[in-house]
Amino acid sequence: MNQQIRTIAELDRVIHEPGRLMIAALLFAVDRADFLYLQHETGMNKGTLSSHISRLEEARYVEVVKTYRGKVPQTLLRLTGAGRKAFEQYRRNVKEAL
Amino acid sequence: MQSDAGATNMSQVQSLLKRPALYDNIDGVGELAIGFMCLGYVLYGWLNMHAAENSVWQNTYAFLAYVAVMLSIIHFGGKAIKNRITYRRTGFVAYRRDKYWVPMAIAVTVSVLVAAGMYLTVRRHWDVSTPVLLIGLGFAALYIGFARTVRWKWAMFAVMVAGPFVIAALPADIVETFANHTDLTSALTAKVVGAFWLTFLVYGAVLMVSGGISFWLYIRHTQAPAQEGQ
Numbered sequence: 658m659n660q661q662i663r664t665i666a667e668l669d670r671v672i673h674e675p676g677r678l679m680i681a682a683l684l685f686a687v688d689r690a691d692f693l694y695l696q697h698e699t700g701m702n703k704g705t706l707s708s709h710i711s712r713l714e715e716a717r718y719v720e721v722v723k724t725y726r727g728k729v730p731q732t733l734l735r736l737t738g739a740g741r742k743a744f745e746q747y748r749r750n751v752k753e754a755l
Numbered sequence: 756m757q758s759d760a761g762a763t764n765m766s767q768v769q770s771l772l773k774r775p776a777l778y779d780n781i782d783g784v785g786e787l788a789i790g791f792m793c794l795g796y797v798l799y800g801w802l803n804m805h806a807a808e809n810s811v812w813q814n815t816y817a818f819l820a821y822v823a824v825m826l827s828i829i830h831f832g833g834k835a836i837k838n839r840i841t842y843r844r845t846g847f848v849a850y851r852r853d854k855y856w857v858p859m860a861i862a863v864t865v866s867v868l869v870a871a872g873m874y875l876t877v878r879r880h881w882d883v884s885t886p887v888l889l890i891g892l893g894f895a896a897l898y899i900g901f902a903r904t905v906r907w908k909w910a911m912f913a914v915m916v917a918g919p920f921v922i923a924a925l926p927a928d929i930v931e932t933f934a935n936h937t938d939l940t941s942a943l944t945a946k947v948v949g950a951f952w953l954t955f956l957v958y959g960a961v962l963m964v965s966g967g968i969s970f971w972l973y974i975r976h977t978q979a980p981a982q983e984g985q
Contacts, residue, residue: 682771687848690775693980694846698774726842733847751765 664754671716672747676701676709681744684719684736692732710734718743775848777904782841783969786901786962788829793959795825800952804935844977877943887950891919894958901965911965918957922950 672681679699684690696706713719718740722733736744779785799812799821806812875881895915902908922930930949938944 678768679771682768683775686772686775686851688851689849691842691847693842694778694848697845698771698778726838726847729843731847748765748768755765 661754664750668750668754669743669747671712671718672743674709674712676705677713678747680706680709680713680734681718681736681740681747684734685741685744689733689735691726692734695734713740716740716743775850778845778848779850780901780904780969781845782836782973783966784833784836784841786966786969788833788966790959790962790964790966791829792825793955794963795821797952797956797959800948800955804937804948804952840974843979844973885923887947887954888919888923890951891922891954891958892916894954895919898962898965905969907968908965911961914961915958918961919954922953922957925953 672678676699680695683695683698692703692706692710695701695710696703699706701709710719710721714721716739717737720735720737722735724731724733799818802812803818811817895912895918898908898912898915902912927946930953931945932949933952934945934948936945937948939948
């Protein structure tokens with residue numbers, strides 16, 4: 658197997674999924690954002706977005722904090738250190754593979 | 756933006772990485788803040804030039820107090836709009852602190868250069884009537900950051916570019932009228948002071964209009980979701 662193909666095979670499948678890639682890219686550029694912001698920017702519905710976030714949380718790439726803004730519940734999300742490294746590695750691998 | 760295979764394209768990832776920065780002015784608050792500040796300085800300049808001699812408007816401490824009040828209105832007003840409108844409609848974002856260093860370093864450098872330039876101008880009695888007009892073009896260049904996000908803002912950019920040339924073409928006595936024919940120093944003649952004042956007026960007014968339209972469009976095209984949580 659040549660190096661290029663090996664790089665493609667090594668792509669992180671958690672981040673490679675387009676929906677999760679969008680979430681990771683948006684969170685990579687900020688310190689933290691809430692669920693509503695991600696919903697607005699990605700155009701996903703609540704169910705789909707929740708399921709992608711759960712998958713990222715399972716992989717310990719995203720940290721989720723439930724809080725309140727005034728009386729309104731708010732879900733804050735932040736990319737963890739591992740998530741940032743995984744996203745940077747993913748970008749490097751894709752660039753190498755293309 | 757839908758979740759599809761095309762999103763894996765790296766150029767689309769690059770554009771996603773830029774979206775949070777653009778989101779900061781999605782409601783036009785950034786433009787309104789800078790426009791308000793420019794018009795605030797225009798108002799103070801007007802009061803300073805037209806008030807009676809030794810009035811409170813010619814006092815340095817009064818100027819500092821005025822700036823403090825103006826900046827407080829911008830800071831707390833902007834925060835209130837974000838908290839009460841933007842975050843409720845399209846979500847909350849906290850930016851990385853390291854991202855603030857570059858704009859802050861640029862702002863400090865520009866401030867120091869402008870202050871040094873003003874000092875030398877006054878001390879060496881340079882004629883700065885032409886460089887003053889370049890400030891207007893500098894303002895227009897800064898606006899490109901806003902104009903890149905939405906097409907109609909290029910019309911505002913055109914007004915900003917045209918502004919300094921129109922001011923330059925105005926007869927000197929009209930420009931001097933805006934400065935109440937007041938020479939601050941031999942370098943800052945009434946014509947220069949008037950040109951400064953008009954440049955800030957044009958830039959502030961255009962930014963207020965541009966920010967106002969952005970805010971109106973934002974309110975029109977977004978609405979807060981039902982409050983069962985986010």
